[in-house]
Amino acid sequence: MEISALSRKLWCVRKPLIIVLTPLTFLPLLFVLPEKEGKCLYVVLLMAIFWCTEALPLAVTAMLPVCLFPTMGILPSKKVCPQYFLDTNFLFLSGLVMASAIEEWGLHRRIALKVLKIVGVKPAWLIMGMMFTSSFLSMWLSNTATTAMMLPIANAILESLFGDLETLKRNCKSIKDPENDTNGQSNVKLDTLPSEKQMLSMEGLDGADHGDGRTAEEIHTEAEYQMKVWKGFLICIPYAASIGGTATLTGTAPNLILIGQLKSYFPDCDIINFGSWFAFAFPLMVLFLFLGWIWIAFLYGGLNTRLCVKRQDQRAQAEARAQAVIDEDYRKLGPMNFAEGAISFFFILFAILLFTRDPKFVTGWSAFFTKGYVSDAVTGVIIVSILFFFPSQKPSLSWWFNPQASNTPYAPLLSWKKAQDCVPWNIILLLGGGFAMAKGCEESGLASWLGGHLQPLAQVPPAAAVMLITAFLACFTEFASNTATIIIFLPVIAELAMHVSVNPLYFMVPATIGCSFAFMLPVSTPPNSIAFASGHLLVKDMVKTGFVMNILGILSVSLAINTWGRAMFHLDIYPEWAFPANMSSTVTAVRIPSLPPLNSTL
Structure with missing residues (x-):
């Protein structure tokens, strides 16, 4: 009992203990490793432990380089502090501001309901509609906001299809009792009457009752199937939101960490920007989304396009009620007003300008400006700045001449x-902390030192290494923040690529995308937590579904990077920009023997 009481007390103070004991545990590194490398590794491990355990808030841990790098002689503060607001951070900030404007005027809800109206209410197609909508919105909004918005819509549709959830659960838990039922039939009273909410939505239609001709076993079978479909709806939304964020640079923080660290390690690398990333990642997202839909629909709906209801008239009534809920919610939005139209215009303009600035496969509009001056951050800030003065009401010339018109403030x-309220400023600091850590690893020589010790991995075929790296990070991110995960491992992966003479993008791009594949645990990512908090999912449901989702994601990334990714990013050669600065002028690009050249002119 005393040991148990002590363990509970230790658990209560675990975070302060981690903060105190971790620096003491890693202290020997300062004495057994080369001076600068040892100091930098000490700070990196300290931050990694704090990030993974969340002993300190993530943003606070991200600020540790500001105090530790200068005081330990790793990097002067004038080099550390600018890392917290690089142009990459401004690109991310502009994406967050655009998302807050979309949420402010409800455009995201209109998009979601319109898609659901189109796909209909058949279970498999409705799951597809939910996943497509969630992934599209997550390309521009945060995956957390997308999940929080989509789950209530899903629950309203499901209640219209299947009735009250508690009634459904009671019907699923029916148990045969042979002592009280001599005929061997189920003696549990099944609740087949529709809920009050369902009765109100039926608008005079006859629902299921005790006289509908169904046996207890049939009602139990229907309830079990319907409960599976309900779980499928709940689980597909957070998964689709995580997948959708990988398609755009602003969709999730790890994508921007990749851009920032590429600029730090390889200043001459200008291959990846918003347009080129979208051209690579969007087809990958569509492929993975389709495979994920096949798996989830099969697991929770059997790819059945009809409800598991025996009587055709009852099935038709349930589908009509669900369609009526979608139509009614969409009708309540009313016609698109001036503000929604304006946000739609600037949102489309935002995407088009980012995509066409310098897409690499064609000449972009940035060619009209001094080379290297206009970046994606400039584009994003220009568009979102307009939102702060563009009117939300349609301007009217007659208002100036009508003394009776209301003088409402502009x-x-x-x-x-x-x-201010909508932008997660802690993520901005987290990005900055990642860039500062990468700068410290580069300047101190730690990255090169670690890369030298990874030389034995040169014997692993690059294609196999890609799968191993993606799988490892997908597993690691189940227990740690995806942003923290990519910050910790991306410098090591970059050095590994250089030491084995493989194009760094060949390893770094799959690693970045793999950090968003957190599907197995409720704590893996906030969208998973939101879905799990509904109380209708079990951990085993997420593990069973997420394990296969991870495998599908790893295979999809491997296929993408070895096919169109190689052609787009010229991954079959070791590029000049990846050589050290003192070698770049004398060494030309070399072809990688382990990656046979593509028959491509790109």
Whole structure:
């Protein structure tokens, strides 16, 4: 009992203990390794432990380089502090501001309901509609906001299809009792009457009752199937939101970490920007989304396009009720107003300008400006700045001449207060901490030192190494923040690629995408936690579904990087920009023997 009581007390103070004991545990590194490399590794491990255990808030841990790098002689503060607001951070900030404007005027809800109206209410198609909508919104909004918005819509549709959830659960838990039932039939009273909410939505249609001709076994079978479909709906939304974020640079933080660290390690690398990333990652997202839909629909709906209801008239009534809920919610939105139309225009303009700035496969509009001056961050900030003064009401010339018109204050599409409330500023600091850590690893020589010790991995075929790296990071991110995961491992992966003479993008791009594949645990990512908090999913449901999702994701990334990714990013050669600065002028690009050249002119 005393040991148990002590363990509970230790658990209560675990975070302070981690903060105190971790620096003491890694202290020997300062004495057994080369001076600068040892100091930098000490800080990196300290931050990695704090990030993984969340002993300190993630943003606070991200600020540790500001105090530790200068005081330990690793990097002066004038080099550390600018890393916290690189142009990559401004690109991310502009994406977050655009997302807050979309949420402010409800455009995301209109998009979601419109898609659901199109796909209909057959279970497999409705799951596809949910996944497609969630992934599209997550390309521009945060995956957490997308999941929080989509789950209530899904629950309303499901209640219209299947009735009250508690009634459904009771019907699923029916148990045969041979002592009280001599005929061997189920003696448990099954609740087949529709809930009050369902009765109100039926609008006079006859629902299922005790006289509908179904046996207890049939009702139990229907309830079990319907409960599976319900779980499929709940689980597909957070998964699709995580997948969708990989398609755009602003969709998730690891993508921007990749860009920032590429600029730090390889200043001459300008291959990846918003347009080229989208051209690579969007087809990958569509492929993975389709495979994920096949798996989830098979697991939770049997790819059945009809409800598991025996009587055709009852099935038709249930589907009509669900369709009526979608139509009614969409009708309540009313016609698109001026503000929604304006946000739609700027949102489309935002995407088009980012995509066409310098897409690599054609000449972009940035060619009209001084080379190297206009970046994606410039584009994003220009567009979102307009939102703060563009009117949310349609301008009217007659208003100036009508003394009876109401003199309401001018309101722009977005206020700074709304932006302050919606933008997760801690993520901006987290990005900055990652860039500062990468800069410290580079300047101190730690990255090169670690890469030298990874030389034995040169014997592993690059294609196999890609799968191993993606799988490892996909597993690691189940227990740690995806942003923290990529910050910790990306410098090591870059050095590994250089030491085995493989194009760094060949390893770094799959690693970045793999960090978003957190599907197996409720704590893996906030969308998973939101879905699990509904109380209708079990951990085993997420593990069973997520394990196969991880495998599908790893295979999809491997296929993408070895096919169109190799052609787009010229991955079959070791590029000049990846050589050290003192070698770049004398060494030309070399072809990688382990990656046979593609028959491509790209």
